[in-house]
Amino acid sequence: MVEGMKLGCRCGQVRGRIAAHPHWQGNRLTCYCKDCRAYLQHLERADCLNEFGGTDIYQVPPAHITISQGQAQLACLQLTQRGVYRFYTQCCNTPVGNCFSAFWPMVGIVHSFVLESLDEQVGPTTGSVYCRDALARVPDELKGARSHKVMVLRLMAKLLAWKLCGKNSPSVFFVSGEPCVAPQQLAPGSAVDKG
Numbered sequence: 001m002v003e004g005m006k007l008g009c010r011c012g013q014v015r016g017r018i019a020a021h022p023h024w025q026g027n028r029l030t031c032y033c034k035d036c037r038a039y040l041q042h043l044e045r046a047d048c049l050n051e052f053g054g055t056d057i058y059q060v061p062p063a064h065i066t067i068s069q070g071q072a073q074l075a076c077l078q079l080t081q082r083g084v085y086r087f088y089t090q091c092c093n094t095p096v097g098n099c100f101s102a103f104w105p106m107v108g109i110v111h112s113f114v115l116e117s118l119d120e121q122v123g124p125t126t127g128s129v130y131c132r133d134a135l136a137r138v139p140d141e142l143k144g145a146r147s148h149k150v151m152v153l154r155l156m157a158k159l160l161a162w163k164l165c166g167k168n169s170p171s172v173f174f175v176s177g178e179p180c181v182a183p184q185q186l187a188p189g190s191a192v193d194k195g
């Protein structure tokens with residue numbers, strides 16, 4: 001089991017929690033894709049990237065996330081019209097997490113929104129994706145044990161299991177299938193947003 005973890009923005013207005021859950025219902029990875037980087041750079045939070053331009057993400061089913069205060073501070077970005085929904089807090093530009101849609105039972109919580117040490121609570125990153133988009137060659141010891149292909153296959157298996165368990169709802173990020181706040185779109189028609 002992974003213990004419950006406190007969530008919060010850096011100014012303290014938004015507070016929440018990841019509920020305690022079995023290990024298989026969480027997945028820590030580092031994403032080096034350009035879109036995750038563009039999202040943090042747009043928020044002027046490049047300080048949340050690692051030195052190779054990667055984002056440390058903990059993927060969990062939305063049903064495990066609660067927001068206890070400051071829900072109205074949540075804002076949403078989309079890099080492209082059909083891109084991933086990327087949530088942040090408008091009070092202090094804390095990156096919160098990424099979701100594909102209300103249908104998919106997964107939110108990638110950005111480490112900046114977790115008030116506790118992911119290393120201590122869930123252990124090191126299990127693998128990295130989109131290393132080819134990193135700012136420099138990512139050393140093997142930082143990548144984690146699993147390759148991009150294995151990580152994608154594992155994620156698909158988890159998505160299926162979480163969907164079958166109905167873990168896509170309730171979600172603090174969606175209301176009646178739509179994002180809880182209207183997403184701001186950055187650059188319609190530009191590159192594909194991979195998540």
Ligand SMILES: [Zn+2]
Nearest residue numbers: 009011091092
């Ligand atoms: Zn804040």
Ligand SMILES: [Zn+2]
Nearest residue numbers: 031033036195
């Ligand atoms: Zn990414």
